[in-house]
Amino acid sequence: MILSNTEMLPGKKIVKHLGLVQGSTVQSKHFGRDIMAGLKNIVGGELKGYTELLEDARNTAMYRMEEEAKILGANAVINVRFTTTSVTQGAAELLAYGSAVVVQDI
């Protein structure tokens, strides 16, 4: 499965469009991590817990998108985009979406 955020893939041509695929996840902050983050806010710097959390969440969203594309029989997802929406205080939805296509080497 090729994922890309470009419209075209070099050296490949699109033979079939299979429509939009998407994957999303809603993540909330871990209580313990929140306390640690609060302490870290005094001195500043990177909040590693949150970085990991968001990275995992993004990967989950992308994985779900990929699964959807696989079901449709695609071998690539192009034009991948991300959006983040905060659903409530302390929880965010991460959405990954793109167009599922079948590509062939030229």
Next chain:
Amino acid sequence: MDFLNLIEDFEHIKEIDYRFFILGFGISILFLILGYVFGKIAEESHLKSLEKGEKEFRDILLFSSKSIPESGQLVKEPFVMGMVVISHDSFSGFIAIIRKLLGGEIKGYEKLVSRARREAILRLKKNARKQGSKAVYNLRIETSSISKGQFNSIVTVELFAYGTAIEKTPYENPA
């Protein structure tokens, strides 16, 4: 008699409040000083590591253009990303509150966001190198704020960079 007692009670409460006020004030001052000292140290060391990293990864070119040149070869997993969540120290938050009254440029936040952006791009480059890539096309950067503490003073931002990695560009990479 009852009335006098009441007044005494009030004075008693006042005294306690006063002490708590002093204590609270002292703690906030302590946090500000801690924030200033450790924040400065952390910032300096981060800037140093950023400079070192940027030198190391200078051979990977980034493009924000949408289309990849025809001669480009995609790597095995072309979607690369880099992200970082970063917050500033309590001292620059305090300065920012005062700055907001006067308006104008808030240097502390500016530095924070630019530092975070550099770090996110650096991580993207690291991931690109892992894939054996020399160039990343269609680079996009997203910024989202995660928390805004008391008086909107604590700023935690997330910087997220992503792009499509190819093996090499038709252009020459700097050595």
